[in-house]
Amino acid sequence: MSVRLDTKRDPDGGWYDRYVELVDDEGRVVKEFGKNPTLNELREAEREYGERINLWQQGLICSDCGNQINERFSADLEGNLLCWDCASEEDSSDQSGLRVNADPTKSVLSESKLYEKSLCDYVINVATGCRHGCKFCYVPSTPAIQNREEMLGDKAGVEDGQQEWGSYLLYRDDLPERLNEGLQDNPWEDWDKTDRGRGVVMLSSGTDCYQDKRAAQITRSCVHELVSNDVPVRILTRSPNLLRDMDLFRKAGEYVTVGMSIPSFDDELVRAMEPNAPPPMQRWKALEKLSKNQVRRFVSFSPTYPTMDEEEIHEALSWFSALGPEVVFHEPINPRGANFEMCVEAAENAGRQQLADDLRSMEDESIWKEYALEHIKLVRDCARRFDNIQIHSWPSRDLVRATKGETRSWLLTLREEVSPEQHPQ
Template sequence: MVNVRHVKVKNLLSPTKLGADFVINPYIGCPHGCHYCYAAGITRERGGRAEPWGTFLDVKHPAVPFDPAKIFHKEILLSSMTDAYNPYEERAQATRAILRSLLPAQPDITIITKSALVTRDIDLFKEFPHVKVIVSFSSLDDGFRRKMEPHASSPQKKFAALAALKEAGIGTSVMAAPIFPGITDCAALIEAAAPHVSEMNFDTLNLRNQNRESILAIVNTLRPELTGLYNEIYRQWRKDYWQTLRGEIKDNCRRFAVRASVFF
């Protein structure tokens, strides 16, 4: 059960340095409930909802509409602190309404999501000068996905969404993040994604004080044979694992003619 509120905010636009001019987060919280999500701790630090992550959602309603002159032909990211296509979006259509209101300014749009629901808005995407949808994967193992990110779309549905987006002429990319050592099969993910994308991004699983023990406990339960590896990486700060993986990722991306951006 997700506790949903509707809240008034001053505006939806925030300046960002995340590869765009502005970021829009239509919601506070995210029903995908990913156990590793960095936004959970940040939301609490900023005085947001205190319930367990994944059990609450605030739908934002801005006090003033977008100023088209301010965002004319700018670059806008959806989103950095929530998933604009979380399961509740199917009902609320907050993200779809935002896209409609952005159309007069004709900005470039980048979307990061774990949801196949993104294909619903292909009709709107075609009305912008450029839209790129980045679909995020942490694993191809759907059993692991159900435990670690319980309400995100399955890998199979994500690949179907990528195929539909590409067929519609929408820009596509894949983000392999977070990479779980010994669980995320980057080579298999690159091979599976290559027919749908020309670029991929890769980032590590970064554990923070507020989620370190809970994530390690989940991994220990699901994959006890990896306990030693995770202790080496996250308690003894072993570095060579990521250095080796970086080389393997670049080799496999070259093999499949995929551009790689590795953030570790």
């Protein structure tokens, strides 16, 4: 059954004073929203009926100024719809210590160098910022944050995008509508594709696309738009919230691959480095449910820490083996930028002094090189003990530059490999 929004004018009200309904393809009312449905109600109806509901030019009204929503929009903290003019004038709201607002980003889908890791050719980020606040996250050091200091200051009072990572989040609520428009003008067949990225679109590289309900709603709508246009999608998250979209994943079949980032099963370590993210076992259990529902899945075993020995790595891989993943991506931690110093501080604050000392020692490039090479080899060697784990290693450019001879050639070979997954062409 296909559904769409419909509005009926209130005869006792003004022109834009209308009742909003959801009707099927024969015009029968299947759901009544009343006069002012919230964005949450509208997006949840998509999930309830398994259909995309485009919110542009549907007679929906801005809760602030009363104008019709025909182009960009957002919502306030209570979910009331706002036209873009009103949303742009909103001050950030505090949500349990998280500064929340609308993201003015104009881009919808961006080309990405993550094809170098065989992840994707394009990325979609459903928000700017991330509530997880992972200490090792590289995103605050990228142009997406560093070149937007003025915007982040205006929209969320951010003074230091790196140090405040985890305390601000700007949502891109109208992203599905803009994606729909873009896909009509630029079909996937015409996109540029690389051999390693294979035209895959990833959600998300700069934020967790399932970190909360609002982000999850944007994600579902975007994934629906993409797979409906035969675009292969990769989802990477740390949140079991992804299970809310099991129906969509099952329906999408080969067009969706879903992965979890699980760097360790040491709860204390993960809590120190990823202070607001769900525990690792919750992530594993979510992947287990995907496995039972035959949804394509992968694991990001990244970053691994210098205190992790062969026994701990083997144990983690044994848990991954039980999931039957198509691939396990692996990357050792890289001591770069201000985020690395934040990792050292987090380890010290958590009482993990050995980890803090090991991390700090890696500021010496030779020590870091020795650790990184050891872990790449160790993970790959341990994986050979399982008949259903394929490792795709991510040696960084820094590591390649720090090596020579046969070791450099080996690392370059790993960098050029294509992950073993099969994606629609």
